[in-house]
Amino acid sequence: MSAYLIAICIIGLIYALLAIGLNIEYGETGLINFGHVAYFAIGAYASALLSLRGVPVSLSILLAGLLAAVAAIPIGFAALRLKDDYFAIVTLGFAEAVRITIQQEEWLTHGVQGIAAIPGLAAGASGNSVFLAILLLVVLCAMGSVYLIQHSAFGRVLRAIRDNEVAVVALGKRTAGFKVKVLMFGSFFGGVAGAFYSHFISFISPEQFVALVTFYVWMSIILGGVGTMRGSLVGSLVLVLLLEGSRFIGDFLPGVSDLQVAHLRLGVIGFILVMFSLYRPQGLFGKGGRA
């Protein structure tokens, strides 16, 4: 059982890392990124492929994050030209393009068959505990670096862009640079999250990187509170608990097939999300008012 709990915590923290990345893009800067899973996928594949070619796992995780950050640059340039909703659509399309590319480029990614036997971070019986500890450390570092940004002149400009970008430009600032940097930063953590995911699960295939992952991350941000990093952490853990906990619905409802349980789980989460948006729109840790 405790092994199961550790596994849930690891998945929860991986989602937290994704949520922290997305939350600085949306919560601080107002960028609606519906393609966050692309960086998760890029990170996962990059770290898996590198480590299978003999690169030490700790290094491959870092390289995966950097590669994801670089992959954010084209999306950053799209952000300069497009308004919120159009940008959102482009990111959604970008993520699908990344997934389909991974599926098609079989020489590198083995296509739909996926990549198996990805080395773990730590071997042995306590491997997952060590994994959890390292991951927790990374999440804390991410939260710390974001905290410093939030309490800085850089962060102040980000929030100003979120509130009124035209005015920021009229005050003599090139907002383009800020947006590209933020997308690179958020994507870095998306990539690192993907790397941890692949080393934990040890098998990755394109179907694990569908748009639903992005929306799970959005859900955890909404649950936890837009713009708060504590919210990202707790929201992700709550979401994963809900996802896992609802797995047992089938035990209480006789005569329901596994497939129906899977749909029920999403229904339950949707219901909770609706309740949140009605009665606590600012999330668990948000500061009053609608975000």
Next chain:
Amino acid sequence: MMLDVSDVTVSYGPFLAVDRASLQVGAGETVGLAGTNGAGKSTLFAAIAGQIMADTGRMVFDDHAITNHPAHQRARLGLCRTFQVPREFGRLSVLENLLVAAPGDRMETMWSAWFARGAMRRKTQQLTVQADGILAMLGMSGLRDLPAAGLSGGQKKLLELARVLMHRPRLILLDEPFAGVNPVRIGEVMEIFRRLKDSGIALLIVEHHLQALKALSSRLYVMDQGRVIAQGDPAEVLASRIVQDAYMGGVL
């Protein structure tokens, strides 16, 4: 001339919003721009400030050809604007609104956020002193720590002005600065503009409040249907036949 706009045209599809408009503002001069709704004033403003790119024409600011400059570069030269509908940073405090406005590229980086916090904090303290001075001059010290979204319409107008002043502008484009301002406070706002003029800042004011424009500006332009139809001494321009006609003959 500090600002020299010549033959600027802006069209939205087939509609000619600004039609070969020209205007000049001298150093330290206060110039008014009047006209009925839809005359093209705000569009011309946006073309000067760079929110809209002019289709044709030339603009020179302070010996820089700014016709093709993006908005942020024009602001950096000291050509700053306020907006008709205030664009405050609603979830930032009034003070933070001002701090964002200060030119501060070197400390507004991730690097500073992580590794140069001491320098950043010192710079922020300096800017806070400057901001407090501006807020005091505008009589807004009491609002300093409130979120900007909670201000009244008139206060938001002043906040925009305060923000622009943080930028140390040489010419401010004021887009309907009296709209939404409580009538009893219009005198105070005019006094503020006079003080800005005394400190050497040039002003170009778009306004419907013609009496205020007349009192403040040394020259006045009037636009109608995208064209500048009259210019010169404010009293004479407002009394002229062509302007009277444009205003449907009567309200003046």
